[in-house]
Amino acid sequence: MISIDFMQRRALLISMIVAIAALSVACTSSDSDATTSSTTDAPVTTMAVSQDSQPDTDSTTTTAQPKSILTAPEYKIVDRIQGEGEGEGDTVIVLLDPATYDSLTDLDLYDLIAEIVELFPPVAVVHVVDDEPAANVVGDPDASEADREAVAMNYLARLDNGFNITYLGPFASSGTAVLGS
Structure with missing residues (x-):
């Protein structure tokens, strides 16, 4: 049986600590250290699927439609x-350009x-429409x-008191939301 006395254990422990410290110093680099690297060209490997002599009668072709990039609808402030x-x-009337979006959601509004x-403070009331006649009616207190009623489907949303959003027209089923929550 091999017996290690206290001094031998201590020497072994110290040599292990020195080895770990030397290894960590060697692995740590600074910006001033010069580093070298080399690259080796790797062979190119290709794989091919074996071809059957019989044609595949149950083939399905899938064509992927290119994904459209979602963008925010363009708008202009027609009255302030x-x-x-x-x-x-202020009260702001916003006219959306329907040609700039394919679909619109309550989250978009x-x-x-x-x-x-x-972007345009101070704003307390916002009326969002997608039709110029609707913008004229919404902005006219004497309408x-x-x-x-004629422009109800083009009146999309309203902001009241600077934070209460009410969805209207085709978005009425979305109810209300609180801005900033």
């Missing part, structure tokens, strides 16, 4: 009405309203109920 008192936000509030 100054707030009544000091500290009051939320993001659009958030962008308007952030008749018949006019408002």
